Amino acid sequence: MKIKPIVLKLGGSVITDKNKVATANKDAIKRLANEIAQSKVTYLILVHGGGSFGHPIAKKYNLSEGYTNPSQVIGFSETHLAMTKLNSFVIDALIKHNVNAVVVQPSSCVVTKAGRIKRMELKPINRMLKMGLVPVLYGDAVLDSENGFSILSGDQLVSSLAIHFDASKIIIGGDVDGICTADPKSSPSANLISYVTLEELKAKKYEIEGSKATDVTGGMLGKIHELIPAIAHNIPALLVNASKPWRVYEALSGEEVIGTIIECG
Numbered sequence: 001m002k003i004k005p006i007v008l009k010l011g012g013s014v015i016t017d018k019n020k021v022a023t024a025n026k027d028a029i030k031r032l033a034n035e036i037a038q039s040k041v042t043y044l045i046l047v048h049g050g051g052s053f054g055h056p057i058a059k060k061y062n063l064s065e066g067y068t069n070p071s072q073v074i075g076f077s078e079t080h081l082a083m084t085k086l087n088s089f090v091i092d093a094l095i096k097h098n099v100n101a102v103v104v105q106p107s108s109c110v111v112t113k114a115g116r117i118k119r120m121e122l123k124p125i126n127r128m129l130k131m132g133l134v135p136v137l138y139g140d141a142v143l144d145s146e147n148g149f150s151i152l153s154g155d156q157l158v159s160s161l162a163i164h165f166d167a168s169k170i171i172i173g174g175d176v177d178g179i180c181t182a183d184p185k186s187s188p189s190a191n192l193i194s195y196v197t198l199e200e201l202k203a204k205k206y207e208i209e210g211s212k213a214t215d216v217t218g219g220m221l222g223k224i225h226e227l228i229p230a231i232a233h234n235i236p237a238l239l240v241n242a243s244k245p246w247r248v249y250e251a252l253s254g255e256e257v258i259g260t261i262i263e264c265g
């Protein structure tokens with residue numbers, strides 16, 4: 001039987017308070033763990049972002065520029081440690097809700113080349129899925145064959161995992177409803193676009209809200225850009241607002257949900 005998992009990303013802006021350094025949004029994490037449990041999805045790969053745990057430290061040590069100075073090396077350790085702390089809240093909440101979550105640390109199984117995933121050990125993830133486990137990965141500091149190290153975003157991981165495991169869909173749980181015709185904050189007539197093809201997205205200039213808080217991996221635009229290779233592989237991506245209760249549940253369950261579907265077309 002072919003495993004076609006769903007790949008779900010929980011954005012750092014949802015599971016942390018992006019304005020307070022290293023502060024988890026434990027209520028959101030618990031609520032989302034419950035939504036994941038309630039959806040009873042059989043095959044799931046979960047990826048989460050860094051929010052106020054990963055981004056501020058990575059920025060402080062300029063890690064996304066790669067290795068230029070020995071004083072950055074401790075920053076690699078600190079960034080990874082911060083991510084393991086955030087990850088432990090996520091794993092803990094999932095297990096308390098009887099989701100068979102298990103951490104897969106990207107710093108130990110991924111090597112990038114100039115910031116792009118070059119090698120990734122995927123066999124354990126494959127076996128985990130077959131065993132009924134839910135692999136949980138996250139944006140992380142990783143070793144880079146050209147630049148010494150790099151910051152690997154959760155979104156690049158999502159795209160790569162979705163392609164490798166031929167995912168049935170990608171769900172991106174961010175802190176906005178999806179892609180709009182204009183900025184909803186300044187333009188009252190702005191409408192949410194519920195469906196868009198990759199071609200339409202490339203051709204038209206939609207309003208893509210980005211987070212104003214510290215983000216070393218490119219904001220919302222960078223996130224959507226990372227998804228393009230997977231969408232081009234015929235894997236639909238659904239953007240939903242994970243800050244709003246039940247949106248992630250509805251997306252996982254295949255129910256109608258407020259959000260934006262991006263398809264190859």
Ligand code: IPE
Nearest residue numbers: 012049050051054139154217
């Ligand atoms: C960032 O991952 C990871 C680090 C900064 C270590 P993401 O780019 O996926 O995180 P969010 O979702 O934007 O917070």
